[in-house]
Amino acid sequence: MSTAATTPRGVPDASVARLPGYLRALTAMSQDGTASVSSEELASAAGVSSAMLRKDLSYLGSYGVRGVGYDVGRLASEIASALGLTKDWPVAIVGMGNLGRALAAYRGFAERGFRVIALLDHDDRVVGEEVAGRAVRPMTDLEVLVEDHGLAIGVIATPPEGAQAACDRLLAAGVRSVLNFAAVVLAVPPEVTVRNVDLSTELQILAFHGHRGDVAEAVAP
């Protein structure tokens, strides 16, 4: 596997976090039939500054044309490739409570190569139940899912008490990427990547800004 020439080395984390936004905007433009786009237009569609967009894209390579702009299709495929979206990513959702069921029914996964291959629950009373047209499977199925179906990403939608145990089961089976919806800090070895999504945290950050707004008004009208 000769990677030397075209391997973008060390894309900063902050930049990686914005690439999906660019890809989304490019996909929309592509569907509108737009063939070419300037950094100004794409940045505006993605909600960032044009300087930041150009800097981000420069970490991937030089895919634009000076004086002209970027080819929408080409750039979309370069970004998809940088993100590792050329292969598809089998996903399992663990925890069939309210949130787990909503995630199971969510269509957004499939849209970008994330294939939900299994719904799992720890509770024997839930196992076997049908959710989103699929039978809920026991946690003991994890090993097979990793071995035989290449399961790569685990989504934890359990209550907080069960999240670490669910995570441990995922890691034991060989999963190294976890999307955690439970409001706990998961202990994992360094080679595992965890992303946390927590509603309470988001609301509290909003509260801070709303609150600060009030204070700012009172202090400097």
Next chain:
Amino acid sequence: MSTAATTPRGVPDASVARLPGYLRALTAMSQDGTASVSSEELASAAGVSSAMLRKDLSYLGSYGVRGVGYDVGRLASEIASALGLTKDWPVAIVGMGNLGRALAAYRGFAERGFRVIALLDHDDRVVGEEVAGRAVRPMTDLEVLVEDHGLAIGVIATPPEGAQAACDRLLAAGVRSVLNFAAVVLAVPPEVTVRNVDLSTELQILAFHGHRGDVAEAVAP
């Protein structure tokens, strides 16, 4: 040209984003009956370094005791106060699809002073339907909710096509904080705070790291 750069109480954004994590850990400790905690212990519970924790807390004031640690109850209440969680925050959820219904049933809101006061939908066929023991209301109710019930935070759980319209309705009614689950960039005036939660983005970031892991292995075993 005119900016008083000296903000007396400017807590950095990165720090604000971690405060909810500290508060969560402190609340758990408080329920365990723990009265006092060191920066090392609290940092470990929140998944950050002790130096970063102390730095973050120093933006709020000096609430620790040198040689001893922090009083759990006191620190929790100081953080809650800094986040603006002393009053309660009325929340409305807009969009009663799968995700909206899951959010409506979610118990985590109430846990920290976020009170869901209304569920709304744009579609007349959904309005009036009962969700999580509550009748779904029409978008035209927004003004009353803001005026009479102090609605402060809008949660957008609509499909992407309807998100900007939903956001516009929220802002027109006077809401200035929005938690957006739709995969679109919302256009809002600068005084409005928007936080975005997007599953596809999170999965794509995980894909990047999983993918890079493969490459790293292949290059440097």
Next chain:
DNA sequence: TTATGTGAAAATGTTCACAGCT
């Protein structure tokens, strides 16, 4: 002439290491 790509500057965020207080 136009809009990209990029060094350099500025701003922001994190870690270090130790002074200062109990």
Next chain:
DNA sequence: AGCTGTGAACATTTTCACATAA
């Protein structure tokens, strides 16, 4: 002694401004 609080060093991220190429 022990642990917090913080200035200073370091690292990362963002913005600026312009050389560069079509």
